Each structure stands twice: as structure tokens, then as C-alpha cells.
Amino acid sequence: MIRFSNGLMGSLNMEKKWVFPLVISSLVCIFLLATSLNMGLVSSLHTINSFFSIFPSRVSTNQTDPTFVETKVSQSPPPPFGSTIPRFAYLVSGSRGDLEKLWRTLQALYHPLNQYVVHLDLESPTEERLELASRVGKDPIFAKVGNVHMITKANMVTYRGPTMVANTLHACAILLKRSKEWDWFINLSASDYPLVTQDDLLYTFSRLNRNVNFIEHTSRLGWKEGQRAMPLIIDPGLYLSKKSDVFWVSPKRTLPTAYKLFTGSAWMVLSRSFVEFVIWGWDNLPRTLLMYYTNFVSSPEGYFQTVICNVPEYVQTAVNHDLHYIAWDNPPRQHPHTLSLNDTDKMIASNAAFARKFKQNDPVLDKIDMDLLGRKNGSFTPGGWCSGKPTCSKVGDPTKLKPGPGAQRLRSLVARLTLSAQLGQNQCK
Template sequence: MKKPHRLVIAGDIAHRKKSLALFFCLSVVTLLILLLPAHGPDRPLSTTASPDVSSPFAGNLRPPKLAYLISSTRGEGRRVKRLLEAVYHPWNYYLLHLHLAVSPEERADLDDYIRSERVFLKFRNVRLVGNADVVTLKGPTMMSTTLHAVAILLKEVNDWSWFINLDTWDYPLMPQDDLLHIFSYLPKNLNFIEHSSNIGWKEHQRARPIIVDPGLYGFDKADVFWIKDKRSMPSSFKLFIGSSWVILSWSFLEYCILGWDNLPRTLLMYYTNFLTSNEGYFHTVICNSMDFQNSTVNHDLRFTMWDNQPRQSPLNLTLEHFSQLLESGAPFARTFTETSAVLDRIDKELLNKSKSRFCPGGWCLGSSMPGEDPCANFGKPHVIKPSAGSRRLERFLLNLLNAENFRPRQCS
């Protein structure tokens, strides 16, 4: 598996690490149909920056653009709005996917919110996916929804660098300015994806069973059902498993959608009948590809706590976990309940965010006085003002990219 490919970045990583340290010290046919972009009344995502605006970065370096997918199901409208306000930045792109189970009234409410928010109207970088998908958590429909969103982003905008998937159980631990600032100094071919070839008990409970997800073939949500026969382990590729939550590069996702060889399509067909395929598809594609297997960072950049093995359901984070959240250095964490008091503390102490307002950044020109909305007035979207969160993220990433953690943990 550890073969060099055309995008070898070992020396580049070492150079970038030194530069970072120096800089911061100084400061299946149905699935294929689902992948087609949705058309309808939705306004396309658009580029926000004009080419003649000067950059605040040395060497005229601009921050990368991030493309977010935020997924939600019935009854989560308020959580979607809160999460979007916490991660919003006019420099990025945001796709919101509401499961087909969401009521028309809840969908219309969120659509009205997007179409009436002044910042969204100005920068035109938030939209609701028009053709909602049925999502069954145990089946491949969650994976197909992600690929559907990626296909939309690849078709409509081509200047984003990384894709990040979130749902309403996620929440950021630092402003977007910090994330954009640090990612400005990373190679754009890096893929943050937790993965392992040690599938253990999942061989018999995930890989060998054959399941069918009715959500791929109709509009009514139903549980997956099992075929009586089992299948053997594949011999033409090696299976990998890991976290469903990823930060993936534009180049890798372009390969998954428009692949120049048969690997992504072969694995797409294989994972159509795989239980919880979102925990294996991207992982298996990237680690079986000679072009991308050396681009992986074995972490999903989320802080998550587990109560016991086999790590099926993460703990809901509370105020007693706040110090661990802060010390982790991760840019995101999960899972949180809607009423958890720790979210209010994150807003106040880590995001400097008031209730029902956007997380402020360098793009916000309004007053910072108590009670005032700093983002009531806004300026250039690419202006970045990092906070203390950038230093936490710096330490976190330098640890992931050091010699002991980076290469030895790739696709093994």
C-alpha cells in the first residue's frame, strides 16, 4: 500500500511544518443519478471576492475557501440556524440538506431565513439543496447525500479547497477566521480522514452482510433489510473504516465524482450494499488510490468522547467537558444536545458570539460594544483576524503532521 505517487508531499510537509512553526512563532445507477446536481428555483452559489482587492497576507496569499455541507432531519430547524451562524463566513460556501422527512413548513421556514438574511443576500454563498434525499443512517443514502452535495459544489463553484461535512450534533470550537488562517499554510492536497484497515468485528457485521436500502429506490423512509447470503471479503482492494466526518480536498473529491479510473465507481457499487457505508467509502477509495493514499492525515479534526468499546455512540458533551474541549485544539466537536449549556459557554468564551448572531471575524465592521452586533456592518470577505483559537489549532496540526504521526499512520 505504501507506494509513492505523483503527488508526493513528504519534503513539502517538512518544509511546510518548519514554515508554519516559524510563521506562528513570529505571530450504482441510482447512486449516480443522485449525484446529479439539483436544479430548480435555488440560486447558484457564487464567488464573492473581486480580483482587485488586496490581501492582508504576506506575499499576497489569500485564505482558502471551505465548502460546508450541513445535514439535518425533522425538528432540527433551530439547530441548523444556530450551527450555520456559528460556522458562517462570507468567504466560504454552505449547502444545507434537509432530509426528505422534514415537513414542508420547516423547509419553507429555513428557505425564508436564507432568502431574507442580509448577509446571505450580499454574498450569495448559502443555499438549500432543492431535491431532498431520503436518508437512512444505516444504509448508503447518507453517503449518496454527501456525494450529491459534492457534485453540486464541483459544478457550481471551482475555487474552494476543502469540503467539510457537519450535522446538527456538531459545533465549532473556534471562529472561522482561525480555521482559514491556519489552513492558508497547509498543502491543499491534504485530506483529514480518520481511517484504519483493522476492521475487526466489522468484517462480520458490516463487510460480509449484504443489505438493501429502500431509500435509494423510493421516497418512503424504511429501515434497511438484510439478504440471507453473505459475501466474501474483496481481493482486488483493501477495506478501510473510520469516522463519517471528514475534511477532504477538492482534488480528491473531483476524483471521486469524475474519476479517471474505475476505482471510485467500483467501490460505489460495492458500498451500495454495505451497512453504514459512510464509514468506509471515502476511506477505502483514498487508501487504495496511488494518487491520494499519501495525502491522508489520520484524524477527522473533531473532538469526540466515547464511553466504551466498540465506539458506537459518542458521549453528549456537557459543561464538565469544557476544559477538554478547549485543550484539544480541534476546530470542531460532537455530539451536543440542543439545550446543552456548554454551547452557550462556547459561544461566549471561544466564538465571542451573541445569541442569534453570526460569529464575528475580520469581515465584521460593526461596533464591538456590549449589546451591539459587530456583523451588522461588513466589509471585505477575505480579511482574516485570527484569535487565540488559531494557536490551539496550530499546535494540534503540528502534532498530527510530525514525523511520528503523519507517515506511519497513513492507510495502515
């Protein structure tokens, strides 16, 4: 019995030696398992949030905000949703006599987080281009932040010709080279003007999928099929140093069968991912279409639309709107209706971010400055970044946003448009 008891006690002592390591091992396994499950849950919640959240919950209503499906193409990975304020990269371009309009538009659009390229084409007098360069160089805010760049070697840009597309691509390439941080490219002319502040725009886009493209488009060419797609034109701006209108050559050509043509607005908000695709062209389609549109009437109204709608990975990112308010006469003419004070209510009701086109120093611009932008005395549009006296004479905290009523208007429009896109309505059709 004594021998048995000693054996039993020895066995128990041996088991006790294994208890502590066993407990420790079990705790470690449980910890790792819990961590794994927790990370999976966080990842899942993040994914769900990425797909179904556009705006911060603190401004959401009882109605669930719509969203947009993330594209498969992600050559430039977007930052996590809601983690950072987005950045915009602007091209603001003009021609002869547009210096003052361009300068006013630039000041109304300015924000330290964004990037800007300004361009007065080769038709502009040398004096105007030198004056613009001088203003950009001498502005203390521009000099301090360093985010405004002028294309000093001016391009020849012909209305309705491919040189306008080439100029846009040139600006895109410059912006890609200058900064890796911007998220959307916006092209505007000196005749455009914002209807919301940059704080409104940045705030509205802060929870939007970084791959979304706002680009008006349709495959229903209508009269454009016979008057734009089939005729062949030559743009003298490709080889002459003086501006001359496009001219037609014979014979006409048939519609392409290798891809489907689309048309729409020449003004757009394009994701960085799509801009990289067009500029770098790891698929040959952007280059092929660029050559095709070299002889196309009004190629700026078709090139980008045809590219995006013929690449399956980008089709789902196309939202069918240019975020502009543009009024056309009835019947439509070659150029849109010039906006005035009589159009103010319609502009505001459109909830658009921009409007065109305006005459220089038209009273409606002063009303927009006063009622919508809070801009005074020809200064920058006030925002959370502004510091110093007078207002906006110094750069404070660029990440501080003060969205106003314009953010609510734009939010309403973007929510409706992205819901339509999510449901596959009017996308590349």
C-alpha cells in the same frame, strides 16, 4: 614604416568597431544568465517552502514547523503556498427536528469566503424545509454574498445506509459547480458545532498543503469485518419515499480481493483535488466502490476511506484524524456520548476544530459561544470580515483575519498530525 603604421592604425580602428557590439552582447548574456539563475533560485526556494512550511514564519517558534509532502495528483492546481487565504465548502445536514440546531451551526460557521450547502432530508416536515429556505433567502448577508445554497429537492437519507454517501456526493457536486475557488470540503451534521472561529480555521490552513485530507481511517476492521463488511443490506431509501431502516439479506459475501477495505469516521475534511477525483472519477475505482458500498452496513464510515487508501497518489495525502472531538461511552454504543458542560475542558484540550454531538440549545453551546467563539445574541461568529452595527450586520473585508487562541490550539494539533503523516505513521495501514 609609414605604410605599416597606417595598417596598424586601420586594424585598431576595425577592432574598435567590434568592441561596442561585443560589450553589449556580453552584457545581455550576463543579464540573461543572472535572471535564469535567480529564477531558478526563487523556484527552488518556493519548492522548499512548499514542502517544509505549514504556518507563517511570524507565528513560528524556535522549533521548525513540520509539513506534508505534496501529492502527485493535481487535477485542480492548488494556489501557491502562503499566497492566498483558503476557502472551505461546507455541507451541513439534518433531519426531522433539526431546523434550529442546523441554523445555529450555520451561523456559527459562517464566513463570506466560504461556500455552504444546507440540507434537511426528506423525513423533515415540509414546514421545516420551507422555514429553512425562507431564512436563507431573507438573511441580508446571505443574500448579498450569495454563498449559502439549500438543497430544496430533499434527499432521503437513511442512517447507516448508502443514501448518506449519495447525499454527501450530491453536495460535493453542487459545490464544485457553484465555485471554483474553494480548497477543502467539510461535512457536518446539525449536531456538530465548531470549537474555533472561521478566522482561526482559515488562518491555520492558509499555509497548509492544499492536497492534504483529514480523514480518520484504519484497515483493522476487527468486529466490523463480520458485522458490516460481510453482511448484505438493502437501503429502502434508494427506492421508497418514506424513511425505513436498512434490512439484511442472505447470503453473506466474502471480503474483496480487488482492493483493501478501510473504515473510520464519517466526518472529514477533504481536499478539492480528492473531491474532484471522487465525483468525476477519471479512474473507475470511485464508481466501483460506490456500487460495492451500496450493500455495506454503515457505508459512510468506509467509502471515502477505502477510495483514498487504494489510490497510491492519494495515500500520501491522508492525515489520520477527522479534526473532531467525539466522546464514546465505555463500552462504546451505537451513537457517541452526548456532550455537556462536563466535557468542556476535554473538548478544549483536544485542540480539535469541531465537536459532536450536542443537544439543541444545551448550555454547553452557550459556553462555547461565549468562551471560544465570541458569539453573542444569536449572531454570526465575529471575525475580521465583520462590519457595521450591530457587529457582523455588514460585510467588510473578507480577507482580513483575526485569529485568536483557537488558532494556536488548532495549529498545535495540525502540526502534530502532519508531522506524523510526513513520517508515514498511521497512513492507510
